Amino acid sequence: MPSGTTDECFERIKTLADLVVRIRVQKTSLARPENDSLAEYRGSGRLRLGTGVISYLSQSKSGEICPCLACDGNVARKHWKFTVHTARHVVYDTQEAKASKVDLFYDDQSSRRDGRMQTVRAVEMQYAASDTDKCIVLCVTHDETLAQNIKCVDQSWQSFCHHHPILNQNVRENAFRILRELSEGGPVFVVVISHPHGQPKKVTVGKIVSGAEDSSFNYTTATCPGSSGAPLFLVDSELFTPGFFPWFGYVHSGTFPEPSHKTRKHINFSNCFVYN
Template structure:
């Protein structure tokens, strides 16, 4: 069944989150307090074929032509959605004490740190002429439709499935090797998941770069500037890019982080699966306002389950986990859920004050 989910009622402020100490309050208490403050979703059936999709406001951060990285911190300081950003934790300061007491687990801490290691800032410099006027089967305008400017757009994404390629008969396809008379024959390929409203198609991907390991203002500049679209799903708002680097040190580092991520992720899924629908913990690592990456901790509020064309369950979540402009496309981790993990990405925010994901498979 196809549902259109709308939030009705007064706008909820973030005060209910600011007033809580996540280190000491029980999640059940937090859940009940927030539920009293958040209007419920109302769904109306539209058709028998498509799945439920919640749509709110995207959280891509758009820079003016004259702005530079230094100006991003002005937006961060003047943020109206999360004044003070009290529920964001700088990734280099995150510790086990930031987790709720019943989730203070070393494997979970390691998983969050590995998620941070693979999280990238998406930098998009061109807007595709093929962006639709509306979301599929909706009357809500699609982000950046017919935008003529080349203002830099910033979002978040996550790298996964990093692997080395060695082929003496082929060459690395990064931009540097494409222009070189002696291209490398050993390179590393990987995937990046983000939201489709962040990177829409190859026209935009050709002008997209990734900023890696941007953990603090003084972080070394590490950029990958060659990605292309592998898969795009406009309706479910998931874009899978394929990227490449022939930097041996970088490639090996990403392989190492990816391996550590897989190991810690499996341990956490096994450990917290029995309590996933009770504790409902959700964490996100993103680049709010394009600034150094931050960890945010919250819980999911509603889970919407529908079917894709092959009969597989598709999950979409709303959650209290804090996000800001620049968080669009960030990986959403619902602890204990064995989703196709890179595919659950942050979609935007609702008038109720909740945030929401795209759709993906889960089990």
């Protein structure tokens, strides 16, 4: 982490980590194209694992039909909706979303035993773009306690961001500019919070090494299978106030071998994308 990292920084990481979820996809869509990396598994029930981050929560209105699989669109029942950002190669379309389970608060091995980990079902794809490897899936819960827990964490994060001068600007217009300024001005630390191999969430830290283009950027932060779709946060103690981690919608997309490295060192990449 940058020199001068404060306790507030670590508290901010803990807050953000509460919004990170594990995604278990239990079907591979028949709609994936021939050149897709998972084309050979189309139509199968082979379990795949990924990571995502909760971005929005809303409560149903009186008399609103619940879209969850159990209610089947026929029951007016109190419910809460929230969206999860992840990589499209993790969840390709609504067919895969409906076959996905989202695990919240899977923080350590005891999370499942003591009931802290909560699981909800995704119901549909709300946004998908293959060129940026990004998608947004909709999830539904009837658990008011769970909804309140999500709301508390999300409000804490949103309250912090909405009062920061950088995010008071238009995010879409400034995200790429800020990223370029950071990468040109010195080391930029990239924090990844993910569920490697489907295990409890881990926090890893690395640096941006190249890119900062409109298409993608590369970084050394350690990741594993299961980290795909994890949110990326940029940290630079000189530009940002202590504890501020901007998230411009970047998610971890994958890795590629560094050609010049004899020990098969891998570099990670994310496609630059901003959703607001």
